[in-house]
Amino acid sequence: MQHEIHCRPLGLTYTCGEDETLLAAALRQGHIVPHSCSSGRCGTCKVRILEGDVERATPKDCALTPAEEAEGLALLCQSRAHSPVTLELNMIDETADIPVRRIMSRVHELERVASDVMRITLKLAEGDAVKFAAGQHVNVVLGASVRRCVSIANSPGQDGFVELHLKNYGGVLSTHVFEKLKAGDLIRMEGPLGIFAIRRSTERPIVFVASGTGFAPIKAMVEQLIHEGSRRPVAFYWAGRRPADLYMDELARSWEARAGLRYVPVLAQPLPEDQWQGKTGFVQDVIAQDFPDLSGHELYICGAPILIDSARKVLQERCGLRDFYTDEFKKS
Numbered sequence: 001m002q003h004e005i006h007c008r009p010l011g012l013t014y015t016c017g018e019d020e021t022l023l024a025a026a027l028r029q030g031h032i033v034p035h036s037c038s039s040g041r042c043g044t045c046k047v048r049i050l051e052g053d054v055e056r057a058t059p060k061d062c063a064l065t066p067a068e069e070a071e072g073l074a075l076l077c078q079s080r081a082h083s084p085v086t087l088e089l090n091m092i093d094e095t096a097d098i099p100v101r102r103i104m105s106r107v108h109e110l111e112r113v114a115s116d117v118m119r120i121t122l123k124l125a126e127g128d129a130v131k132f133a134a135g136q137h138v139n140v141v142l143g144a145s146v147r148r149c150v151s152i153a154n155s156p157g158q159d160g161f162v163e164l165h166l167k168n169y170g171g172v173l174s175t176h177v178f179e180k181l182k183a184g185d186l187i188r189m190e191g192p193l194g195i196f197a198i199r200r201s202t203e204r205p206i207v208f209v210a211s212g213t214g215f216a217p218i219k220a221m222v223e224q225l226i227h228e229g230s231r232r233p234v235a236f237y238w239a240g241r242r243p244a245d246l247y248m249d250e251l252a253r254s255w256e257a258r259a260g261l262r263y264v265p266v267l268a269q270p271l272p273e274d275q276w277q278g279k280t281g282f283v284q285d286v287i288a289q290d291f292p293d294l295s296g297h298e299l300y301i302c303g304a305p306i307l308i309d310s311a312r313k314v315l316q317e318r319c320g321l322r323d324f325y326t327d328e329f330k331k332s
Contacts, residue, residue: 006086007033008050009096016081022047022054023076032100032190034089036137036149038077040064041305042328044194045076052085061309094133094197103130103138103189105162107181114247116168117213118177119153121161122187129159130192134224135217135300137327138162138191140173148173148332151302152192153216155223162189165216166332173332196302196327198224204298204323205233207291209283209311211303212245217327218302219248226259235262235290239283239307241269243276264290284311288318295320302327 002015005022012033016025023045026033036044043063049072056069057078064075074087105122113119124130134155139147148171154163168174198206198221208218215238225234236255240246246265255261266283270276279286284307291297299321301308308326315321 003052003081004084005081006084008086008088010089016085018080018082020080021077022074022079022081022085022087026076032102032139032193033076034100034193034195035077036194037305037328040075040078041309042326043075044196044327047074047076048072048088049074050086050088052081052087053083054085055080055082092195092197092199094200095136095192095195098131098133098136098192100191100193103128103162103191105187105189107183107185107187108161110177110181110183113165114244117247118166118168120164120166120177120181120187122164122189124160124162130162132156132192133197134220135196135198135327136192136194137196137217138164138189138193140164140332141188141190142173142176146172147190149193150332151196151213151217151220151327153219155220155227157227163216165213167213169332171332194327196300196325197221198300199298199323199325202298203232204296206235207287207294207297207299208234208236209239209287209299209301209303209307210237211239211283211307214301214303215248215252216302218300219251221300222255222259222261226255230259234259235264237264237266237283237287239266239268239303241267242271243267243274282310283307284314287311288314291319293320295322297321298323298325300325 005016014029036042040059040062056074105124108123109121111119137149137151150164153165168178210218252263266279266286
């Protein structure tokens with residue numbers, strides 16, 4: 001049986017079978033709606049059910065709390081309709097007026113900033129500009145059935161260009177980028193997507209956390225704060241195994257002088273030849289030592305799912321962290 005799904009405030013309507021999720025049905029019909037991990041862990045596709053009967057799944061480490069479910073919230077990727085449904089897409093003030101669109105671009109420059117990380121600079125069509133909030137991501141489209149989430153690494157205001165960072169995991173997108181992509185090639189994108197953006201309603205201190213190319217959206221956020229002349233206290237923890245994982249370490253260190261930001265690189269497995277003098281161990285433990293009380297802070301984290309899950313658990317239980325914001329992707 002097919003049911004009509006009405007999405008506010010977009011004015012979008014589509015149909016959904018009872019054997020598919022609300023997200024799968026939207027994507028199948030070519031509708032671009034906020035989503036990221038598709039596993040229920042990141043919370044990007046969180047919506048409010050206004051009318052209708054919806055069956056909600058709550059997998060392990062689900063981003064939907066029992067309290068939120070009681071308030072009528074659901075995850076598009078974990079919900080199935082058993083009647084016509086009217087829902088309110090998960091919007092925050094920072095992204096509510098940003099249109100999601102299809103974006104055409106060409107590769108302007110490819111730079112290997114590490115042996116397994118490519119910095120991709122894309123040039124938009126003449127006169128085009130993409131409105132986005134620092135921290136959001138796009139879907140890079142390779143053919144009709146391949147879409148991969150990649151964070152935007154530059155801050156808003158650089159009209160005409162989009163910067164992406166991609167780690168070579170051996171997936172479809174990274175194989176294409178590292179083995180075939182060249183300057184001048186056409187790149188199609190959808191977006192911007194997601195609600196990973198700095199909340200503007202408070203001036204609370206911020207802790208940024210990244211692992212690997214999770215650095216990309218954090219870079220965009222930090223550069224936006226610098227551009228605005230923000231006075232909010234900021235600390236940035238970048239986790240890696242070896243020094244090479246911190247592929248823009250010099251840039252991060254420059255933020256300390258430019259913005260008064262505290263930068264703390266943390267390596268899990270440095271070798272003697274690395275001559276590492278900085279912090280070692282698990283980044284969440286280092287943060288807990290530095291900030292035993294995080295109840296008045298906001299934490300923004302992007303990186304490997306295992307890091308996000310562990311950081312959430314440790315910092316909420318040990319440090320009283322309440323405001324935890326994340327963006328989690330599948331490997332590309």
